[in-house]
Amino acid sequence: MSRGTRLRIRGGTVHDPANGVDGAVQDICIEDGRIVASLPDDAPALDARGMIVMAGGVDIHSHIASSSCNHARRLLPEERVPEPAPPGIAGGRSGSMASVPSTFTTGYRYAGLGYTTVFDAAVAPIMARHTHHEMDDTPCIDAGFFTLMGNDEYLLRLVDQGERGRAKDYMAWLLGSVGGYAVKIVNPGGVEAWKTPQRNLTGLDEALGSSKVTPRAILETLADAANGLGLPHPVHIHCNNLGLPGNAKTTLESMQALEGRRAHFTHLQFHCYGEGGGWKSAARDLIAHVNAHPETSVDVGQVMFGPAVSITADGPVGFLLHGTSGKKWVNIDVELETGCGIGPLMYKDKAAVAALQWAIGLELFLLADDPWRVVLSTDHPNGASFMAYPQVIELLMSRARRDEALAQVNQKLLAGSALLDGLGREFTLNEIAIITRAGPARLLGLRHKGHLGVGADADVTIYGSDAHLAQMFSSPRYVFKRGELVVEEGHLRHAPAGRRLYLRPGFDDAVLPGVKRHFDQWGTVQFDHIGVRDLPGAPLEVG
Amino acid sequence: MSTHVVPNVTCLGCGLLCDDVAIALEHGRIGGMAPHCDRGRAWFGDGQVPAKILVKDATVSFDAALAEAIALLRPAEGRALVVLGPGLSTGAVRAGIAIADRLRATVDTATSAGAGEAILAGQRRGRATSTLGEVKNRADLVLFWGADPTATHPRFLERLVAVAGSHVTGERTVVSVRIGDAGGPTSPTLELDEAQEASALAVLRGLVLGRLPAATPEHAALADLAARLASARYVAIVGPGEGRDARSSALRAEGLIALAQALNRPTRCTLISLREGGNRNGIESALSWQAGYPFAVSYATGVPRYDPGERGLHELWRTDAALLLGDWRALDDTALAALAEVPTVVVGPRASDAPFAPAVAIDTGVAGIHEGGVAYRLDDVPLPLTPVVDGARTAAMTITALAEALGPRGAGA
Numbered sequence: 001m002s003r004g005t006r007l008r009i010r011g012g013t014v015h016d017p018a019n020g021v022d023g024a025v026q027d028i029c030i031e032d033g034r035i036v037a038s039l040p041d042d043a044p045a046l047d048a049r050g051m052i053v054m055a056g057g058v059d060i061h062s063h064i065a066s067s068s069c070n071h072a073r074r075l076l077p078e079e080r081v082p083e084p085a086p087p088g089i090a091g092g093r094s095g096s097m098a099s100v101p102s103t104f105t106t107g108y109r110y111a112g113l114g115y116t117t118v119f120d121a122a123v124a125p126i127m128a129r130h131t132h133h134e135m136d137d138t139p140c141i142d143a144g145f146f147t148l149m150g151n152d153e154y155l156l157r158l159v160d161q162g163e164r165g166r167a168k169d170y171m172a173w174l175l176g177s178v179g180g181y182a183v184k185i186v187n188p189g190g191v192e193a194w195k196t197p198q199r200n201l202t203g204l205d206e207a208l209g210s211s212k213v214t215p216r217a218i219l220e221t222l223a224d225a226a227n228g229l230g231l232p233h234p235v236h237i238h239c240n241n242l243g244l245p246g247n248a249k250t251t252l253e254s255m256q257a258l259e260g261r262r263a264h265f266t267h268l269q270f271h272c273y274g275e276g277g278g279w280k281s282a283a284r285d286l287i288a289h290v291n292a293h294p295e296t297s298v299d300v301g302q303v304m305f306g307p308a309v310s311i312t313a314d315g316p317v318g319f320l321l322h323g324t325s326g327k328k329w330v331n332i333d334v335e336l337e338t339g340c341g342i343g344p345l346m347y348k349d350k351a352a353v354a355a356l357q358w359a360i361g362l363e364l365f366l367l368a369d370d371p372w373r374v375v376l377s378t379d380h381p382n383g384a385s386f387m388a389y390p391q392v393i394e395l396l397m398s399r400a401r402r403d404e405a406l407a408q409v410n411q412k413l414l415a416g417s418a419l420l421d422g423l424g425r426e427f428t429l430n431e432i433a434i435i436t437r438a439g440p441a442r443l444l445g446l447r448h449k450g451h452l453g454v455g456a457d458a459d460v461t462i463y464g465s466d467a468h469l470a471q472m473f474s475s476p477r478y479v480f481k482r483g484e485l486v487v488e489e490g491h492l493r494h495a496p497a498g499r500r501l502y503l504r505p506g507f508d509d510a511v512l513p514g515v516k517r518h519f520d521q522w523g524t525v526q527f528d529h530i531g532v533r534d535l536p537g538a539p540l541e542v543g
Numbered sequence: 544m545s546t547h548v549v550p551n552v553t554c555l556g557c558g559l560l561c562d563d564v565a566i567a568l569e570h571g572r573i574g575g576m577a578p579h580c581d582r583g584r585a586w587f588g589d590g591q592v593p594a595k596i597l598v599k600d601a602t603v604s605f606d607a608a609l610a611e612a613i614a615l616l617r618p619a620e621g622r623a624l625v626v627l628g629p630g631l632s633t634g635a636v637r638a639g640i641a642i643a644d645r646l647r648a649t650v651d652t653a654t655s656a657g658a659g660e661a662i663l664a665g666q667r668r669g670r671a672t673s674t675l676g677e678v679k680n681r682a683d684l685v686l687f688w689g690a691d692p693t694a695t696h697p698r699f700l701e702r703l704v705a706v707a708g709s710h711v712t713g714e715r716t717v718v719s720v721r722i723g724d725a726g727g728p729t730s731p732t733l734e735l736d737e738a739q740e741a742s743a744l745a746v747l748r749g750l751v752l753g754r755l756p757a758a759t760p761e762h763a764a765l766a767d768l769a770a771r772l773a774s775a776r777y778v779a780i781v782g783p784g785e786g787r788d789a790r791s792s793a794l795r796a797e798g799l800i801a802l803a804q805a806l807n808r809p810t811r812c813t814l815i816s817l818r819e820g821g822n823r824n825g826i827e828s829a830l831s832w833q834a835g836y837p838f839a840v841s842y843a844t845g846v847p848r849y850d851p852g853e854r855g856l857h858e859l860w861r862t863d864a865a866l867l868l869g870d871w872r873a874l875d876d877t878a879l880a881a882l883a884e885v886p887t888v889v890v891g892p893r894a895s896d897a898p899f900a901p902a903v904a905i906d907t908g909v910a911g912i913h914e915g916g917v918a919y920r921l922d923d924v925p926l927p928l929t930p931v932v933d934g935a936r937t938a939a940m941t942i943t944a945l946a947e948a949l950g951p952r953g954a955g956a
Contacts, residue, residue, distance in 0.1 A: 065832075067923055073831045077666055080835045082846030085644070090951050094644055094846045096835035102847075103832045126674070129917055129925040133633060134832050153709070195681055195811060196710070197776060319807060328669040329804065333813060335676025343669070522709045524676040524702065526551050526562045529927055 006031045006039050007483065012048030012462060015433040016055065018442065018451035022430045028053055030458040033482035037454045048462055051477060054433045056116030056459030058450050060440035061236070061266050061299045061377040062386055063311045064106050065120045065134035065143065067127040068340045071330050072100045072309050072381075075342055079307065086492040099309040099344075099381040103137040108495065111140035111486045113389060114461030114476040117441070117449050117501070120145040121236065121266065121379075122186060122313045124334045125152075126525055128178035129532050135500060136536075140486055142449075142459075144501030146236050147175050148313055148338045150185030150218055151192040154518045159221050160211045165508075168225035170515055172507035175231075176539070177531035179502040182233040182444075183226045186313040187240050188218035191339045194315040202241055204253045215240050216257050223261045229505045230542055232445020234262035234297075239271045242317050246275045248282030255289050255296055264443060267301025267379040269361040279356055279413045283363035291369040297443050299377035302361035302392050303354065304384035305409075308345040311382060315339030336523060347384070355409035356417075357383075363418045365396055365435070366425045375439040389436070390473035396427040396435075397469050432473075446501070458483040497536075504539040546570070549931045555630070555911045556586030557696045558784065558818040558921030559675070566931045573912075573932065580697045586820065590912055590932035595895035597904040605905070605936075609948045612866075612888045612903045617949065619864035621647045621843055624885075627830075628653035628869025629821020630892045630909045632916025632928060635939040636822070636829045639868045642946045644833075647842045648866070649850075652826050653873040654819065655838045657785035657792075661816060662827070662837055663851055664796035671803040673779075673813035674922045675702075680709040682779035682813070684716045684772065687727030688799060689740070690783045690817055691719075699781075699817075700728060710777070718771065722795075725783070733764050737791060744798030747772075748805045773809040780806075784818035784921065818921040821870065822910060825919035864888070864902075868942060870909070871897045890941050908935030 009028040014021050029039045063069055073080075076098065083105050085092035095105035110118055123131045123145040135143045149155055149171060158167040171183060189208045190201040201208060204216045223235045239254045241247035251271040255263075265271070268290075274282035290296050310321050315331055318341015322329035330342040347354040361383070368374035376392065378384040384392075395402045406419055414420055427435075441450020448457045460480040466472035479487035484496050519527040546569045553562040554576070564583060567575040573590035576583055596608045603611070616623055625643040627636055627650065643650035652658070678685065685704055692699035704717060719727025723737040735743050746762055749755035750769035757766040772778050782799045786792070799814055806812035818824060827837035834840045834847035841848045865887040871879070871894070883899035894904040908914050911928040913935035919925050 067828075070828055070831050071670075071923075073835050074662075074827075074837050075666060075669060077836055077849050080849070082844075082848055084846050085952065091641075092952070093641070093833070094842065095833070096847055098835065102835045126924055129927070130828070130919075130923075133637075133829070133917065133925070137637065137833060195677070195777065197810075322669075322804075328667065329671075330669040331671045331804075331807065333673035333677045333681075333811075335674045335680065521707075522676070522680055524674070524679060525924065525926065528551055529553075529562050533927070 006043040008039050008043050008045040009048045009053060009460065009462065010045045012051045012053035014053045014452065015429050016452040017430050017434050018438040019453045028452055028460060030460070030480065030483045033458050035452055035454055035456045035458055046478065050465055052429060052463040052465055054461050055437045055450050055452050055456065056461050056479065056481065057114050058437045058440040058444065058446065059115055059118040059377065059386065060375055060444060061121045062118050062380040063120060063122065064118060064380070065103065065131050065138055065145070066123050067130045068122065068311045068342060069100050070134070071332065071340070072311050072342045073098070073102065075328065075330055076309065076344060086495070089492055089495050092495060099307060099385060100311070103134050104139060107139040107141055107498070108492055109387060111479055111481070111492065113386070113474065114463070114479050115141065116459035116479070116481050117142045117446070119143065119181065119444070122146060122148055122184055123180065124148050124338045125174055125178045125530065126334065128180065132179060132532055132535065139495040139497055140481060142499040142501055144181035146182045146184035147178055147180030148184050148186060149174065149222060150188040152337045153192070153522070154336070154515060156189070156192060156208065156213050159217050160213050164221055164224065166511050167221050168228050169507040169511035171222065171225050172229050172505040173511060173515065176504035179500070179532045179535045181501050181503055182231060182236050183222055184236045185218065185222055186238040186338065187242065187316070188215040189213055190240050191313060191315050194339055195333055200316040204240070204250060204257060215254070219254060219257055223258050223263050227262050231503065231505065232540070232542070233443065234264055236264045236266055238266050238314065242270050242314055243320065245273050245279050247271050247273050248286055249275055251286060252289060255293070259293060260295060262295050265296065265298045267377060267383065268298040268364055269301040269303065269357060269383065270379070272360050272364065279353055281356060281360045281363060281417050283360050283367060284418060287364055287367040290374060294373070297373040299375050300361050300364050301377055301379040301383050303347050303357040304378065304388040304391060305347045305349045305354065305358065306384065308347060308384055309381045310341065310343050310345050312341050313338045315341050317341055318343060321345070349409045352410045352412040356413040358409065359414055359417050359419050362395060362402065363423070366423045367418055371431050371434040372439045372442060374435065375443065376435045390470040393432055393473050394470040397432065399424055399426050500536050502535060502539050503542050505542045549929060552929045552931055553911055553918065553926045554580070554583040554586060555820045555822060555918055556580065556583040557820040558823065559696050559698060559702070560820065560918060560920040560926050561698055561702065562926050568931065571932065578698070582697050587912060592892050592908060592913070592935055593895050593906045594935060595904065595906050597895050599902060600900070608903050608905050609945060612945060613948050615864045615886050615888060615902055616646055616866060619646065622861060622863040623648035624862040624865040625650040626653050626865065626867045627826045628867060628871060628891060629823060629873045630870035631822060631868060631938050632910040632914060632918060633822065633825040633829055633925070634916045635868070635910065635942050636826050637833065638939065638942040638946050640829060640833050642866065642942070642949060644842050645946065645949055645952055647845055649841045649843060650830070652823070652838045653869065654785060654823055656875065658818065658823065659838060659851060660792035661784065661796035664793055664800055668797060668800045669804065670800055671807055671812055671814055672922070674924055675815070675920065677813055678779040678815060679703045679706060681711065681777040682708070682715065683711050683777055684718065684775035685779045685781060686772065687717070687719045688780055688782045689720065689722030689725040690781050691725070691727050692781065692817055693728050696817055716775070718768070733768060741794040741798050744802050748802045751802065751805045751809060772806055775810055778806055778810060778812040780812065780814045782814065782816055784816040816921065821873065822918035824921060824923050825917070825925070828919055828923060867891065868938070890945065891938055905941055906936065907938035907941050910938065913937065914939060
């Protein structure tokens with residue numbers, strides 16, 4: 001099927017929670033790449049009786065297309081597995097599968113899972129041009145990225161001076177210039193400290209050097225600015241102290257600092273370790289806050305057992321992991337803004353800390369009152385590959401499978417875990433639809449994604465009903481991207497270019513002379529070359 | 544025709560990719576550049592390049608040349624070699640890799656012989672590096688290790704060292720270590736034979752990590768250097784990017800990487816490798832995202848396989864036809880002689896001047912002079928290119944046309 005044609009998906013069991021549809025048998029009609037209310041009776045039809053119909057998956061937090069990803073690819077040639085071009089695809093490309101797949105393979109594999117929209121979660125502004133290149137070579141998915149700003153030197157100066165209005169205008173200019181979609185904060189202030197003898201910031205009110213800049217001030221300023229600009233997605237926050245025992249205190253303080261403001265806290269599992277010495281779960285404490293604050297959302301960052309790669313803008317974390325593992329390590333300090341740490345990881349089910357991390361992720365899902373605000377991620381490839389999503393879904397839907405897995409893992413640090421208390425919750429298909437597409441789309445402010453209502457993008461995934469849940473979610477029967485058949489019976493049939501998702505928010509250009517002076521004085525890239533021109537398509541609306 | 548100036552042009556004359564260059568055009572020719580730079584001036588020249596299309600030295604139409612190229616390359620599917628040379632935009636490189644994938648070719652970079660060992664060292668150990676702005680703004684001690692950018696990267700000192708840094712208080716310290724004949728931009732603090740280099744780097748690392756006693760007389764000079772490095776706030780080590788024989792390149796690269804990583808315990812450190820220009824980093828970057836590997840990729844079995852031990856230009860005996868994209872002048876004499884032994888299609892700047900009598904030669908412009916797009920700095924920062932001289936056929940369009948003419952996989956011979 002090509003765009004411009006029609007299709008009736010007939011008689012499937014539809015899970016479209018954004019529109020209040022929970023397992024109803026009904027038709028879904030597609031015309032010109034959109035969902036429409038109806039089609040003539042003689043329109044082509046696909047018999048979906050007995051199958052599960054959902055919107056295409058939406059990944060709110062992944063690392064698929066950035067200079068950091070590319071450094072990770074280069075760092076680990078030994079883990080790559082060649083992957084042939086999909087047969088029958090005009091212009092189909094070969095590639096390699098690994099913790100960080102090559103670009104074409106990334107697009108094919110996401111589509112093969114029924115995902116049609118993906119966001120890269122961390123792109124340095126001066127590396128944005130690279131991300132756009134990679135996304136040009138990542139077919140099948142609509143893609144965008146979050147722009148790193150939580151350690152931006154110009155922004156930190158404005159925070160120091162209390163210039164919140166100028167900070168907002170600068171952020172709007174920067175986001176629009178590089179073609180980003182949302183504002184990302186990584187270890188606020190801590191990455192800048194990593195480049196100095198201070199080396200990190202560990203407390204929310206710890207000052208950066210002799211300035212007034214603290215993680216709290218950064219969070220408040222950037223969150224207010226993003227919300228003030230009306231960005232569809234609020235600040236996307238990777239808190240201070242990722243991966244450290246006792247870090248839940250910092251995480252909770254960060255959430256409390258932004259109470260009343262929309263804010264998204266990412267890969268919460270990595271920030272969910274309780275106080276009192278040693279490693280322990282703080283999932284109950286953190287999820288209680290999330291449950292009580294509708295303005296707060298999270299993605300989980302589920303760990304699954306097996307190889308992974310740490311790719312982070314959190315330079316001090318990369319150094320810490322290198323010191324712990326002794327494995328090879330890449331550190332890249334990126335001028336005026338951020339850092340980058342990369343290293344191989346291995347999560348073993350017999351390792352106590354890895355088992356705790358695995359358990360905490362599941363606790364967060366299972367203790368959440370509102371799945372719309374606690375959505376799926378593995379922080380690909382940090383906690384696991386996105387290819388592990390079907391296994392995560394199975395663990396959430398089947399207590400028996402979960403208990404079976406729980407019995408296999410190292411129990412040493414699981415005392416007090418809600419999992420051991422017999423958490424019996426089993427996610428329904430509707431809840432899975434929420435945490436994998438409807439919820440992420442809503443949190444991202446993507447009005448045409450994550451649902452099957454009239455006017456939505458015709459991104460549709462159809463699963464064969466299968467008692468083997470991981471198998472069912474690993475291999476959809478059909479995937480449509482804007483109405484085009486992309487996957488059929490587990491085989492890639494078409495690999496269309498995806499749409500770029502980016503914003504160009506308005507701002508007061510009175511901010512620009514100061515910004516230009518800053519870049520002219522301290523940058524190594526001409527001010528006029530910061531912006532990325534000739535982006536495909538048009539920016540999405542703001543506000 | 545008038546005289547005018549094009550501002551903010553990105554120069555690919557070396558790996559610095561200075562993007563603040565003003566190019567003066569006089570009657571359609573490049574008449575000057577500011578700020579002046581010998582490497583840059585040589586790169587831009589007068590902006591004139593040949594515009595021939597040749598099949599066996601005879602002038603033909605573009606379509607005829609494409610047809611001949613296809614006739615040579617298609618039957619070589621599975622036994623073809625694609626060489627990616629400098630002077631291409633990253634967009635052109637992407638199209639070139641697509642051709643290699645389509646032809647199930649071996650694809651390599653024209654400069655892998657000089658750069659490969661350092662890349663492999665990075666794959667064994669990782670890296671501690673930064674973008675160039677961190678050298679400028681944070682490095683209070685810059686160590687030039689057997690590298691003098693004065694000749695190879697003429698504006699390195701002006702742009703990054705002899706300039707105020709936002710986080711550098713007081714004087715910036717510059718230290719040079721001479722390795723054999725290769726000195727730095729200042730009088731050497733230390734002079735080493737090439738044979739001493741690897742062990743000296745190991746000793747420095749041991750001293751920095753406190754695993755060697757600093758008081759040993761034989762290590763006195765190294766101990767002094769190690770102490771200076773460890774007590775700086777932010778160290779930039781600047782080393783050679785390419786060249787020398789494989790064994791010494793590997794040892795040097797691995798030693799420098801290990802030292803830079805070790806220095807991140809007592810202080811902070813970045814290692815900057817002085818890669819050459821022409822978008823070398825862009826080629827490796829695009830290969831990495833499309834195939835997963837930065838060079839020496841074989842698609843012969845239909846999938847990318849990494850084979851850095853048997854690089855394309857050393858394995859021409861397996862090749863029925865070669866496709867050289869980019870500037871052939873980056874190849875060494877051995878490679879040029881080898882290409883004379885196989886039917887070769889050349890698409891790129893000055894293709895018609897290639898000394899090995901290509902079967903097909905299609906002249907194109909040069910990225911950053913005649914065509915736009917993106918090229919990568921030596922620190923992997925991608926920068927936009929500005930075409931300053933009109934008229935030349937663009938490599939990106941030509942390579943894309945060749946890819947389209949080849950058709951999809953299985954299109955047959």
